Amino acid sequence: MSTDSAPAPQGNIAEDQRPRIAVSALTTNLREYGLIIALIVIMLFFQFTTSGTLFKPVNLSNLVQQNSFIIVMALGMLLVIVSGYIDLSVGSVAGFIGALAANMMVIWQLGPLSNPLVVSIVCLIVGGLIGAAQGYWIAYHRIPSFIVTLAGMLIFRGICQALLGGGSSVGPLPDGFKALSSGFIPDVIGPLTLIPPTVNAAGKTIVGSGLTLHMTTVVLGLIAVLAYAYFGVRTRRKRERHGYEAEPFPLFVVKTLVASALALFLVYEFASYRGLPVVLLVMGVLISLFVFVTKRMTIGRRIYAMGGNPKAAQLSGINTERLTLLVFINMGVLSALGGLIIAARLGQAVPAAGLGSELDVIAAVFIGGASAMGGVGQVIGAVVGGFIMGVMNNGMSIMGVNVDWQQVVKGLVLLGAVIFDVYNKNKA
Amino acid sequence: MTSTILEMRDITKTFPGVKALSNVNLSVEEGEIHAVVGENGAGKSTLMKVLSGVYPAGTYEGQIIFQGQECQFKGIHDSEHKGIVIIHQELALVPMLSIAENIFLGNEHAKYGMIDWDANEARTSALLKKVGLKEDPKTLITNIGVGKQQLVEIAKALSKEVKLLILDEPTASLSEKDSQALLDLLLEFKRQGMTSILISHKLNEVNRVADKVTVIRDGRTIETLAKKDISEDRIITSMVGRSLDDRYPPREPKIGEVVFEVKNWSVYHPIHAERQVIKGIDINVRKGEVVGIAGLMGAGRTEFAMSLFGRSYGRHIRGEVLLKGKPIDVSSVSKAVEHGIAYVTEDRKTYGLNLIDHIKHNITLANLGGVSRHSVIDDLGELAVANDYRKKTNIRASSVYQMTGNLSGGNQQKVVLSKWLFADPDLLILDEPTRGIDVGAKYEIYTIIARLASEGKAIVVISSEMPELLGITDRIYVMNEGRIVGEMPAADASQEKIMRAIVRGEGKAA
Numbered sequence: 001m002s003t004d005s006a007p008a009p010q011g012n013i014a015e016d017q018r019p020r021i022a023v024s025a026l027t028t029n030l031r032e033y034g035l036i037i038a039l040i041v042i043m044l045f046f047q048f049t050t051s052g053t054l055f056k057p058v059n060l061s062n063l064v065q066q067n068s069f070i071i072v073m074a075l076g077m078l079l080v081i082v083s084g085y086i087d088l089s090v091g092s093v094a095g096f097i098g099a100l101a102a103n104m105m106v107i108w109q110l111g112p113l114s115n116p117l118v119v120s121i122v123c124l125i126v127g128g129l130i131g132a133a134q135g136y137w138i139a140y141h142r143i144p145s146f147i148v149t150l151a152g153m154l155i156f157r158g159i160c161q162a163l164l165g166g167g168s169s170v171g172p173l174p175d176g177f178k179a180l181s182s183g184f185i186p187d188v189i190g191p192l193t194l195i196p197p198t199v200n201a202a203g204k205t206i207v208g209s210g211l212t213l214h215m216t217t218v219v220l221g222l223i224a225v226l227a228y229a230y231f232g233v234r235t236r237r238k239r240e241r242h243g244y245e246a247e248p249f250p251l252f253v254v255k256t257l258v259a260s261a262l263a264l265f266l267v268y269e270f271a272s273y274r275g276l277p278v279v280l281l282v283m284g285v286l287i288s289l290f291v292f293v294t295k296r297m298t299i300g301r302r303i304y305a306m307g308g309n310p311k312a313a314q315l316s317g318i319n320t321e322r323l324t325l326l327v328f329i330n331m332g333v334l335s336a337l338g339g340l341i342i343a344a345r346l347g348q349a350v351p352a353a354g355l356g357s358e359l360d361v362i363a364a365v366f367i368g369g370a371s372a373m374g375g376v377g378q379v380i381g382a383v384v385g386g387f388i389m390g391v392m393n394n395g396m397s398i399m400g401v402n403v404d405w406q407q408v409v410k411g412l413v414l415l416g417a418v419i420f421d422v423y424n425k426n427k428a
Numbered sequence: 429m430t431s432t433i434l435e436m437r438d439i440t441k442t443f444p445g446v447k448a449l450s451n452v453n454l455s456v457e458e459g460e461i462h463a464v465v466g467e468n469g470a471g472k473s474t475l476m477k478v479l480s481g482v483y484p485a486g487t488y489e490g491q492i493i494f495q496g497q498e499c500q501f502k503g504i505h506d507s508e509h510k511g512i513v514i515i516h517q518e519l520a521l522v523p524m525l526s527i528a529e530n531i532f533l534g535n536e537h538a539k540y541g542m543i544d545w546d547a548n549e550a551r552t553s554a555l556l557k558k559v560g561l562k563e564d565p566k567t568l569i570t571n572i573g574v575g576k577q578q579l580v581e582i583a584k585a586l587s588k589e590v591k592l593l594i595l596d597e598p599t600a601s602l603s604e605k606d607s608q609a610l611l612d613l614l615l616e617f618k619r620q621g622m623t624s625i626l627i628s629h630k631l632n633e634v635n636r637v638a639d640k641v642t643v644i645r646d647g648r649t650i651e652t653l654a655k656k657d658i659s660e661d662r663i664i665t666s667m668v669g670r671s672l673d674d675r676y677p678p679r680e681p682k683i684g685e686v687v688f689e690v691k692n693w694s695v696y697h698p699i700h701a702e703r704q705v706i707k708g709i710d711i712n713v714r715k716g717e718v719v720g721i722a723g724l725m726g727a728g729r730t731e732f733a734m735s736l737f738g739r740s741y742g743r744h745i746r747g748e749v750l751l752k753g754k755p756i757d758v759s760s761v762s763k764a765v766e767h768g769i770a771y772v773t774e775d776r777k778t779y780g781l782n783l784i785d786h787i788k789h790n791i792t793l794a795n796l797g798g799v800s801r802h803s804v805i806d807d808l809g810e811l812a813v814a815n816d817y818r819k820k821t822n823i824r825a826s827s828v829y830q831m832t833g834n835l836s837g838g839n840q841q842k843v844v845l846s847k848w849l850f851a852d853p854d855l856l857i858l859d860e861p862t863r864g865i866d867v868g869a870k871y872e873i874y875t876i877i878a879r880l881a882s883e884g885k886a887i888v889v890i891s892s893e894m895p896e897l898l899g900i901t902d903r904i905y906v907m908n909e910g911r912i913v914g915e916m917p918a919a920d921a922s923q924e925k926i927m928r929a930i931v932r933g934e935g936k937a938a
Contacts, residue, residue, distance in 0.1 A: 242808050244811065304782075
């Protein structure tokens with residue numbers, strides 16, 4: 001008999017399990033923790049090099065508004081890459097949708113159909129149709145996704161430019177639409193003035209002085225943090241009730257406290273400026289939804305299985321063709337949303353909107369730890385990856401680093417992150 | 429006057445945990461066709477890999493003496509240099525290159541790196557004539573059939589001034605007509621004085637062309653038969669002569685009514701549309717019964733099972749599947765699973781597991797509905813299921829969070845089994861369930877099979893290991909070339925009987 005079949009001492013396994021789970025809880029999440037720590041280190045670095053500009057409330061709001069479309073599209077791209085595909089067309093689709101939205105609202109005079117909300121819904125549907133059209137060839141005719149979406153990238157950039165009549169831009173877009181990107185949630189509770197603003201000799205208030213909090217933002221933030229802690233404790237309780245060892249209590253407490261402190265700090269920052277940006281709220285809802293879908297829903301599980309071993313997934317009864325189609329429809333809808341956010345931020349549709357952003361989106365997903373072979377990757381990873389790219393863009397711009405060198409640095413960070421991943425995997 | 433061209437003395441080759449060859453001796457005389465026969469896994473191919481340098485000198489023990497010289501081959505290049513050329517079971521041609529390009533691949537007529545195409549094509553034409561293949565040297569490999577591809581392989585071998593030609597199961601994927609043509613060609617080469625070694629388990633072919641037969645069993649040379657002693661009976665006895673001991677758990681079969689029936693099932697090859705792979709198969713399985721399907725490699729057993737399981741193989745599938753007397757639709761995997769059919773694949777790494785995910789996720793994959801409500805997975809319920817099956821099938825791992833890619837073959841197989849047990853099938857088809865796993869783990873798999881049968885499941889076991897089928901099944905179907913050529917209660921069956929059924933079936937086909 002070989003060692004494989006030698007009867008294992010059963011008692012030992014049960015006893016060994018506790019410390020091992022504790023260790024594995026740490027090691028399996030090390031990638032995620034490491035990534036978040038990297039983001040914090042990068043932020044502190046730029047906070048220092050920009051002499052405190054990075055964390056200024058106005059800059060944080062800017063940072064969110066500038067990068068939200070990358071993160072929204074990265075959510076879709078994560079599923080595409082986990083499934084074992086790639087989508088190069090997202091930047092062009094975003095540009096096309098922006099042009100379509102601007103034309104519907106400004107040029108075409110569609111009456112009630114020009115309402116920003118109606119336009120947005122139509123645009124999301126069109127995005128889904130584009131995703132379906134590309135996904136159809138990939139799923140049912142097995143054309144490599146690289147090729148189909150490369151074609152899509154050319155096609156939709158072309159249509160985008162044609163819609164804008166060559167090289168011009170279309171605008172200005174209605175304020176109601178622009179609120180999607182540059183708006184803040186209304187303060188239904190009313191502001192709380194902690195330190196009254198300084199009044200100068202002329203009787204006018206000095207901008208930026210004093211401290212007034214956007215109370216709706218504060219309340220929302222507190223609710224979110226309390227909910228996070230509550231669900232954390234509840235899950236722990238449930239595990240223990242069923243006799244499973246949860247992660248060690250001190251680790252849990254530290255994790256919850258650190259996460260809550262970070263969240264409250266950000267809430268304070270936003271509340272002391274103009275409140276929670278609308279786009280951050282949209283993003284937050286989407287991120288929670290995608291975390292839930294990938295971690296808890298059967299469709300998420302199936303996507304990971306398909307990316308990990310498509311043949312085994314198929315032979316386990318998973319309809320891999322339909323699943324692939326759905327993944328690309330989802331990507332199309334999120335590309336459209338990305339396009340709307342870009343147009344809303346610029347206040348107009350321009351031919352170059354979203355140009356090259358597919359590369360930022362893909363880079364965010366890979367920095368976030370996804371594998372190019374499929375089957376591996378986390379939503380939180382992609383989001384943090386997106387923020388790392390965003391903070392670097394923002395920080396280097398404030399520092400006055402030339403755009404050319406910004407690209408070099410971003411390239412090195414992408415390469416470094418993936419090398420770090422591969423090195424870690426080989427070591428394990 | 430004949431002389432010995434090749435002598436292999438006391439060859440012993442060990443893989444981690446397995447002794448693949450143990451003191452094998454083989455002596456081949458100049459100008460003869462020497463057949464090497466044995467069951468799947470007996471060590472034939474390993475022996476030829478030792479000979480051709482695929483396993484370089486130093487990784488095995490023993491001596492190879494070729495044309496009176498002791499040889500220490502470090503790779504295929506060395507053995508080819510001496511004139512030993514092996515044609516593998518799986519053809520090694522590049523499909524999108526032409527015949528001429530393939531024949532001279534890596535060996536082109538060239539000057540300063542510039543290929544002389546005219547010389548290549550002229551030489552190719554001459555070689556093709558020798559093997560009797562009428563094709564333009566510029567034809568792409570992908571555009572000619574398997575039989576012709578085999579001839580191209582032989583022409584490629586001839587281009588290397590071959591002194592000893594080794595053919596590993598050359599007719600495994602050929603039609604009857606192509607096989608005959610190939611054997612005739614071998615005889616023609618013999619008349620021209622070439623020596624060849626033919627590895628085969630098709631005994632009628634061996635009978636027809638071989639001058640001598642060496643039988644290998646369990647990595648040992650059993651005997652070498654001279655022409656006058658060669659008979660199918662003699663070879664069969666020699667090939668399978670091993671005794672059954674208590675390698676199988678005891679069980680008391682409780683067999684009920686027929687649960688599952690397949691009627692007149694036929695399937696065509698997915699690419700070569702004219703080739704019928706499965707030719708009208710009828711089988712049935714009863715409640716609590718373990719049914720075996722015996723046959724040699726290439727008999728179509730896996731193709732049969734996969735075509736049944738949601739049409740995962742083949743085209744133009746016809747026939748009827750009945751579950752408890754009612755016809756059912758098995759046109760997709762999910763429908764087959766819904767109707768209570770499960771199929772554990774032959775190749776667990778390629779088709780069975782997500783190797784980059786852990787045990788828990790693999791176990792529940794085929795029945796996510798069983799651990800979720802409204803498509804939301806119940807984490808703790810899933811963990812309980814995974815732990816439960818880990819205990820039931822005795823998967824040895826630190827926890828259910830261990831990656832399946834890091835498990836041993838036996839434990840991987842238990843994970844795949846658990847996955848399908850959790851899907852709660854009525855009919856479980858197991859394709860080579862113990863391939864590549866060690867004796868202890870095999871026993872555990874047999875125990876699980878016996879327990880499932882006693883719980884009233886219907887089980888089909890496809891296996892190339894005849895002792896295994898005799899040891900664990902109640903009834904055995906013998907399959908050959910896409911047909912059922914025999915059916916017998918396991919109690920009356922023997923390896924000789926199964927072999928005879930296969931050989932008789934082959935005779936019919938010819």
